[in-house]
Amino acid sequence: MYAVNYHKPASIEDAVAAIGGADEAKILAGGQTLLPTMKQHLAAPSDVVDIRGIGGMTDIAVRGDTVTIGAAATHAAVAGSNEVGSICPALAALAAGIGDPAVRHMGTIGGSIANNDPAADYPAGLLGLGATIVTNQREIAADDFFTGMFSTALEDGEIITAVSVSKPDRAGYAKFRNPASRYAMVGVFVAKTGNGVRVAVTGAGEDGVFRHAGLEAALAGNWSPDAVDAVEMSADGLMSDIHASADYRAHLIKVMAKRAVAAAG
Amino acid sequence: MTQVTMTVNGKAASGDVPGETLLSDFLREHLRLTGTHVGCDTSQCGACVVLVDGKAVKSCTALAASLDGAEVTTVEGLANGELHPMQVAFNDNHGLQCGFCTPGMIISGIDMVNRYKAEGRELTEEAIRHELEGNICRCTGYHNIVRSIKDAAASM
Structure with a gap:
């Protein structure tokens, strides 16, 4: 890793000042992607600004039918949170399946979505739930x-x-893990909410996470795994790489969608 | 440079470290605690796992500067006059072949037993295998590693 200046501000104002005062700053939340990326010299920030010292950043609280999760809440904290479980058990289950136990103790929800890795789990969960x-x-x-x-x-x-x-009426997530990296080769999050059915797909799209209109329409008409069968699944815009072709990913989207609906109940 | 003070294996440890210093480097190079191994250095193998404030963490993927005030336990800090039950179990069950991954396996084993006990969940053989997802044994000696953790779970 190249030399880097480390900052741990105690407030948002100080964090903004540290970012503004640096040549090229990166925000550090859990570091489970950023630090390996820096080791490989794929990122070489002059400064890292650690937001974990800012008050309230790890809080998880329920108000009415909404749970608010602090950006620096770890995957393990979300997975084990009664508050998250009371609003959306599927989101807690998603967090419990990210990486491995040691990674879940450090990696954070804010870090994951800010990075928006095309194979990350949280983008599917938050897009599927219509989160803010x-x-x-x-x-x-x-x-x-x-x-x-x-x-x-x-x-x-x-x-x-x-x-x-x-809080959704129902929600579920299923992913097919890459056998080596354990990242989602395809992950599908389904949610039935007061504003309709939402389906978000990760691991497959060339532009990262996306919603699938065909699956949403089918499940809005009939919330059951069988409804997925009739959905036309195009491989356009899906990734092809050494792990899987676009056609194979298209097939996996249907299989994971079925499993996600089955998990949602 | 950042001044860092941690409690490592029950003793205060401090140093002036550059921002990019990893916890694994701080432990091995500054404190000469070389029981924590660095295998892959890419967060995958788990040989470098230590307990930070009681939780298993990959020390090659944490900045020392970010852990000011933390309590760290490495494999050297487990024996307290006698071996920790997890160490005894790895010995009894021959839970190692070359031994390189063992420090991380033992710490991860302790972490999973502690978590399952705190949550009142049974640590089955299947659960142990899932929990070991982030610890790789290149000798593929998993059978005895799993047996060791199961054995230790009964005595911890």
Whole structure:
């Protein structure tokens, strides 16, 4: 790893100042992607600004039918949270399946969605649930937040502080893991909400996480795994790589969608 | 440089470290606690797992500077006059072949037993195999490693 200046501000204001004062700053939340990336010299920030010292960043709280999860809440904290479980057990289960136990003790929800890895789990969960991403500047709907592979609507110096999720009627997640990396080769999150059915797919799209209109329409008409059979699944825009062809991923989307609906009940 | 003070294996340990210093480097190079091994250095193999504030963490994927005030336990800090039950179980069940992954396996074993006990869940053989997802044994000696953890879970 190249030399880097480390900052651990105690407030959002100090964090913004540290980012602004650096040549090229990266926000550090759990480091489970950023640090390996820096070791490989794929990222070489001059400064890292650790947001875990900012008050409230790891809080998880329920108000009414909404759970708000601090950006620096770890995957293990979300997985084991009674608050998250009371609003959306499927999101807790998703968190419990990220990486491995040691990674879940450090990796955070804010870090995961800010990175928007095309094979990450949380983008599917938050897009599927129609979550709201709260930053130090504004609130962003998940539909507007994930803008492409490794890219988001975040501006320079904008810091995710929390994520809010409203209680769905039903929700479920299923993923097919790459046997080596254990990342999702395809992951599908399904949710039945007061605003309709939402289906988000990770691991498959060339532009990262996306919603699938065909699956949403089919499940809105008939919320059952069988409803997936009749959905036309195009391989257009899906990734082809050494792990799987676009056609294979298209097939996996249907299989994972069925499993996710079955898991949702 | 960042001044860092941690409690490592019950003793205060401090140092002035560059921002990029990994916890694994701080433990091995600054404190000369070389029981924590660095296998892959890419967060996959788990040989470097230590307990940070009681939780298993990959020390090659954490900055030392970020852990000011933390309580760290490495494999050297487990024996307290006598071996930790997990160490005894690895000895009794021959839970190792070359031994390189063993420090991480033992720490991860302790972590999973502690978590399952705290949550009142049974640590079955299947659960142990899933929990070991982040610890790789290149000798593929998993059968005896799983047996060791199951054995230790009964005595911890």
